[in-house]
Amino acid sequence: MDVYGFPAWLRVEHWINALFITLMVRSGIEILATHPKLYGRDDSRPGSEWARFTRKTMPKDKLYDTLDEEESYSPIISLPGHRNLGMGRHWHFFVAIGWVLAGVTYVALLFATGQWRRYIPTSWGILPQAWHDLLTYLSFRLPPHLPGEPFDALQKLAYALVIFVLAPVAILSGLAQSPAVDARFPWFLRLWGGRQRVRSLHFFVLLAFLAFTAVHLLMLAVWGWGRENSLMIFGHGDAPVGGLWVSLVIIAAIIGVNIAVTVWSLRRPRMVQRVLGAVVMALRRALLRPATSHQHYPKAAVAAQHRVNGKPPDSDTYKIMAVHDFAPWRLTVGGLVENPVVLTLEDLRALNTRQSQCVLHHCIQGWSSVGEWTGLPLRDLLDLVRPLPEARYICFLTMQDNGRDEPSAPGEGHFYEIIDLELAHHPQTLLAYEMNGEPLPIEHGAPLRLRLENQLGFKMAKWIHDIEFLSDYRLVGDGMGGWREDNVHFDMEVGI
Amino acid sequence: MTAGGHEIGRGPLTTVVMRYSGLGRLATLLEYFAFDLPRTTTAAGVTLMAGLAAAHAYLIDGGTADPAYLNVYRALIVTGSLVAIALMSLPGPARAGWRLGSLVSVVALAVYLASRTAGLPGMPLLAGRWDCPLGTVTMGVAALFLALHGSVLTGVNVAYPRRRDWYD
Amino acid sequence: MARPEVMPLGGSQRERVRARLRSEHTVCRACGGVDLVIGDALFLGFVFHSEPTDAYMIGLTCANPSCPARYTGIRLRAREFLDR
Numbered sequence: 001m002d003v004y005g006f007p008a009w010l011r012v013e014h015w016i017n018a019l020f021i022t023l024m025v026r027s028g029i030e031i032l033a034t035h036p037k038l039y040g041r042d043d044s045r046p047g048s049e050w051a052r053f054t055r056k057t058m059p060k061d062k063l064y065d066t067l068d069e070e071e072s073y074s075p076i077i078s079l080p081g082h083r084n085l086g087m088g089r090h091w092h093f094f095v096a097i098g099w100v101l102a103g104v105t106y107v108a109l110l111f112a113t114g115q116w117r118r119y120i121p122t123s124w125g126i127l128p129q130a131w132h133d134l135l136t137y138l139s140f141r142l143p144p145h146l147p148g149e150p151f152d153a154l155q156k157l158a159y160a161l162v163i164f165v166l167a168p169v170a171i172l173s174g175l176a177q178s179p180a181v182d183a184r185f186p187w188f189l190r191l192w193g194g195r196q197r198v199r200s201l202h203f204f205v206l207l208a209f210l211a212f213t214a215v216h217l218l219m220l221a222v223w224g225w226g227r228e229n230s231l232m233i234f235g236h237g238d239a240p241v242g243g244l245w246v247s248l249v250i251i252a253a254i255i256g257v258n259i260a261v262t263v264w265s266l267r268r269p270r271m272v273q274r275v276l277g278a279v280v281m282a283l284r285r286a287l288l289r290p291a292t293s294h295q296h297y298p299k300a301a302v303a304a305q306h307r308v309n310g311k312p313p314d315s316d317t318y319k320i321m322a323v324h325d326f327a328p329w330r331l332t333v334g335g336l337v338e339n340p341v342v343l344t345l346e347d348l349r350a351l352n353t354r355q356s357q358c359v360l361h362h363c364i365q366g367w368s369s370v371g372e373w374t375g376l377p378l379r380d381l382l383d384l385v386r387p388l389p390e391a392r393y394i395c396f397l398t399m400q401d402n403g404r405d406e407p408s409a410p411g412e413g414h415f416y417e418i419i420d421l422e423l424a425h426h427p428q429t430l431l432a433y434e435m436n437g438e439p440l441p442i443e444h445g446a447p448l449r450l451r452l453e454n455q456l457g458f459k460m461a462k463w464i465h466d467i468e469f470l471s472d473y474r475l476v477g478d479g480m481g482g483w484r485e486d487n488v489h490f491d492m493e494v495g496i
Numbered sequence: 497m498t499a500g501g502h503e504i505g506r507g508p509l510t511t512v513v514m515r516y517s518g519l520g521r522l523a524t525l526l527e528y529f530a531f532d533l534p535r536t537t538t539a540a541g542v543t544l545m546a547g548l549a550a551a552h553a554y555l556i557d558g559g560t561a562d563p564a565y566l567n568v569y570r571a572l573i574v575t576g577s578l579v580a581i582a583l584m585s586l587p588g589p590a591r592a593g594w595r596l597g598s599l600v601s602v603v604a605l606a607v608y609l610a611s612r613t614a615g616l617p618g619m620p621l622l623a624g625r626w627d628c629p630l631g632t633v634t635m636g637v638a639a640l641f642l643a644l645h646g647s648v649l650t651g652v653n654v655a656y657p658r659r660r661d662w663y664d
Numbered sequence: 665m666a667r668p669e670v671m672p673l674g675g676s677q678r679e680r681v682r683a684r685l686r687s688e689h690t691v692c693r694a695c696g697g698v699d700l701v702i703g704d705a706l707f708l709g710f711v712f713h714s715e716p717t718d719a720y721m722i723g724l725t726c727a728n729p730s731c732p733a734r735y736t737g738i739r740l741r742a743r744e745f746l747d748r
Contacts, residue, residue, distance in 0.1 A: 061710065
């Protein structure tokens with residue numbers, strides 16, 4: 001006789017969890033598709049990956065960027081599929097919030113009701129028992145349940161591992177990929193062996209959940225699909241036929257929800273961006289915005305080859321500026337400021353503050369690289385131009401025209417990104433004109449780019465020529481806070 | 497064919513098998529998976545071979561009434577597995593080691609399945625006896641080795657001493 | 665600090681560029697001045713996707729101090745100015 005039973009809250013949690021896991025796995029695969037390569041080292045050096053899930057090869061005689069490397073996976077395996085990183089991220093984080101809340105509730109109820117004993121063994125004797133159970137399974141027979149419990153010893157250990165080890169590792173290894181967390185607590189990232197190792201570990205967590213689900217379903221079939229589902233649906237095992245049919249209905253519903261959110265995301269991405277983004281961005285703003293960067297990587301960690309996302313302005317004007325070492329270039333700083341200015345590169349260099357920082361770059365696609373950046377702290381530019389009280393945002397306008405320069409990015413128009421004025425005061429927010437001790441290379445944003453160390457890379461506009469202080473970002477472009485937000489539905493607040 | 501987008505060498509026999517066995521679609525799918533873990537791959541192959549050797553060494557007669565040919569067969573499997581391990585670990589004959597490992601695995605798998613279906617000479621009672629954990633492990637280990645070698649042949653994995661020449 | 669992407673030209677290379685400017689009667693597009701100072705070369709072929717793989721931009725500066733746009737350039741292929 002099972003003394004624990006299957007209380008209603010446990011059954012509800014189980015099926016919610018089943019839905020969340022499917023959405024997490026599919027949106028996770030969408031995120032992986034955007035940079036389908038896994039590395040052991042934080043420099044993500046091209047060719048050094050230990051795994052790749054792509055058929056693409058890159059040219060040797062032309063600059064390629066990581067947008068060229070993106071894969072388009074089928075919606076059958078990814079949410080929503082067809083190369084939609086923005087949508088994949090919205091779903092991954094939105095569902096993650098729900099999944100964590102459900103998980104915390106579940107664990108709290110386990111301990112509040114004494115149900116934790118159904119998973120956590122209280123005697124080392126379970127190990128020889130589990131070994132015996134394994135031999136029994138290998139004999140194609142079913143082992144006995146533990147006395148008064150719903151599982152055999154091996155099952156009990158497996159569930160304990162998934163709930164109390166795998167799920168926390170999934171959450172923590174996800175958090176360890178946040179630029180805000182890693183910038184504020186570099187030791188936390190070191191704990192996992194680095195940015196790319198923790199990304200690889202997160203991938204193994206995905207595989208572990210898939211393997212667990214496969215074995216779980218196999219075990220259900222072996223132990224009796226109808227009876228087991230009767231337990232998890234009705235709370236008793238007396239209605240195997242009902243359990244069979246209702247389980248099929250629930251599975252159909254889970255598939256239906258997956259199809260519905262996929263279609264919604266593909267057809268109405270802006271709506272998904274607004275609805276899910278409202279929840280996700282509010283949480284990010286509250287939890288991750290306050291994280292200031294405290295990164296001081298050793299110079300030895302600087303990557304020999306820093307990957308590139310985005311191609312430089314392919315215009316004669318830009319090329320002529322570049323061949324003259326950007327002598328004709330001017331930076332216009334205006335908008336809601338007391339003292340609008342126009343600066344040359346020499347003016348910027350001559351301003352009395354010059355700051356260097358050796359930091360880890362987090363790309364939204366998942367790759368990373370360490371670089372040393374030198375330039376003018378943005379707060380010092382603020383001191384120079386003195387924003388008016390109504391200024392709340394800063395817009396960085398660039399010379400890059402995506403329709404002309406970036407065949408791998410859908411959308412037209414000049415690239416721009418808008419940040420909250422609050423971020424400008426962070427100590428490592430920098431207008432960089434040098435990289436690794438040399439003038440900022442063309443492919444990395446020459447002559448001037450933004451460094452925003454607690455955010456993802458796409459916010460760090462390159463090839464900047466104009467900085468405008470605004471009261472409201474919704475008046476610019478499509479009103480979502482940047483070119484990527486407008487065109488590929490990324491989030492504006494990207495502390496993770 | 498490619499692996500991770502890069503051309504890989506393939507023998508004429510494999511090409512013919514891939515083309516005419518209806519595995520073309522599977523092969524296309526496999527092209528999306530490529531790993532550069534030669535030492536891990538070889539270590540996994542060596543471990544599986546060691547498992548196969550151990551399982552058969554354990555069964556070499558210590559006083560039971562198994563026919564003598566069965567012990568000779570087990571000794572051959574153990575020897576074959578150990579030779580395969582040695583060859584796989586050397587840079588020169590590694591490929592021959594993998595082939596020998598697959599041969600040993602196929603034989604072990606076939607003999608085990610035959611023993612549990614048709615029965616073996618002098619051992620008719622084995623037929624239908626699937627409830628032997630060591631036998632299940634033998635089947636699993638042999639099948640996993642074949643799958644691993646298959647992944648090497650199809651370019652999903654590379655084994656020591658080969659490496660990927662990825663530049664991107 | 666010199667920009668690594670920019671390549672200084674040698675004497676013979678400058679001569680070939682100068683000859684090219686003469687043969688095409690190149691003048692400053694902003695002021696029409698004929699005195700163009702030849703500067704450095706920037707390799708375009710790798711970084712810019714629209715450019716042929718052997719394209720360069722040669723920097724030209726108009727010597728007229730009152731020119732409204734002194735900085736300009738001419739696009740050449742490698743064989744047109746580099747030593748063989």
